[in-house]
Amino acid sequence: MLYTDLLFDVDDTLLQFKKGEEAALQTIFADYGIDYADGFETFRTISSALWQAAEAGEITVPTILETRFMKWLDAYQLEGDGVALDERFRSLLAADDYSFDGAYDMLRRLERHHRLSIVTNGVGNTQDARLKRSNLDSFFAYRFVSSEIGVQKPDERFFEAVNETIPEFQAERALVIGDSLTSDMEGARRAGIPSCWFNPERASIPNQPIDYIIHDYADLERLVAWQEPVRIRIDHYQLEEERVYVGDRSMIDNLMWLEDWHAVEKQLHALGFLRTTKPAHLVLDFDTQLKYVLHT
Known part of the structure; x- marks a missing residue:
């Protein structure tokens, strides 16, 4: 067997974050009478900047949760509790099954011969709720969450936690599967773990070193059998x-x-x-x- 441990990112790898985000934000924006397209553009600009700062180690995930909706409210000069609004947003993310088609069956087959774990920059209780809502939570032996570890992918310390926690973990026998070039693929490179870029949209091939570029789950199942x-x-x-x-x-x-x-x-x-x-x-x-x- 080529790989013993398969380390899965969550958002836009197993769960369709963009789909869940759209549904959640539509509900929130409607309550404030804000046009979705305009509200989303403002929120995306704020949120993206905060997550980039977190990946760079400049701020923590709790800081994101405390400030992103407050900044959004301020942008429209609205009154409200930004922290409570963030909690509501994350609750709405888990209101429905937003898993990619075929994710459940793929994981069911892979767990027979591989040890599966979660490696996510998301929020622990939010990711747990979303995975449970999608019936995917039982497949994973271990879960690693940046907000609990204290550092985000691609920080080497994130994968040090993986190495220290999983019994008999071998970096060369593990595979990081994720959609993000900056966190998943770069994190795998820094940790010396083979990388698999989930690229269903067939985006342009980057210059950074990536072991495998897949477009669907069938590609993944095929390569781990090599x-x-x-x-x-x-x-x-x-x-x-x-x-x-x-x-x-x-x-x-x-x-x-x-x-x-x-x-x-x-x-x-x-x-x-x-x-x-x-x-x-x-x-x-x-x-x-x-x-x-x-x-x-």
């Missing part, structure tokens, strides 16, 4: 960006060596290979008659 991952780079003078794919080494024997690099790329997709930004082990060089060489 025995020996191998990275292959496609080289061609027409390519403006480096394209490296990762897949199970056993699949290489099924790859047909065609002259058209587009066709070979389609084959890699069909064989279950995923994009990666890590350096390649093998090179398919279409400028030198399709010879592949060991990358050193």
Whole structure:
């Protein structure tokens, strides 16, 4: 087995935070007679700045909860209790099941052979309520929450808590699965843990090192079943960006060596290979008659 421990982020990885946030904020804004689009833009600007400051270690999560709605109320010169409003917002987040389609079945299959844990920058009781509402809470042996640990991903100390808590934890046998490049992927890099970027929207490939880039849960289930991952780079003078794919080494024997690099790329997709930004082990060089060489 390639990975023993699977470390899952929550928001926009298992639960659709944006969907739950929209429903919660619509309710709150309506009570104040504030247009949703305008109210959301103001709230997003305030909240994003606060969370970025928290990721940088400049403020704590409690500070966010104490100030974001107070700042929002001040922006509209409204009276109200910002802390109580934040509590209501987080309660509304757990009012419905906002899990991604297939999350429950995916976790049910993975727990048979892997130890599953939560690694989140959210608020502990809020995340617990949301996971329970979505029937996902029972799958996780351990949960790590930034507001309880005292530091946020990507701080190395967050994953030190993981290492110190999970019995016989081995960084190289663990995998961080999350949607955030700045907290999940960067945190995994700092901790020396393999990383898996959940990218269902197919956003542009970043420059930072990421072991696996997946678009759905099927990609994740496939990669954790691999025995020996191998990275292959496609080289061609027409390519403006480096394209490296990762897949199970056993699949290489099924790859047909065609002259058209587009066709070979389609084959890699069909064989279950995923994009990666890590350096390649093998090179398919279409400028030198399709010879592949060991990358050193």
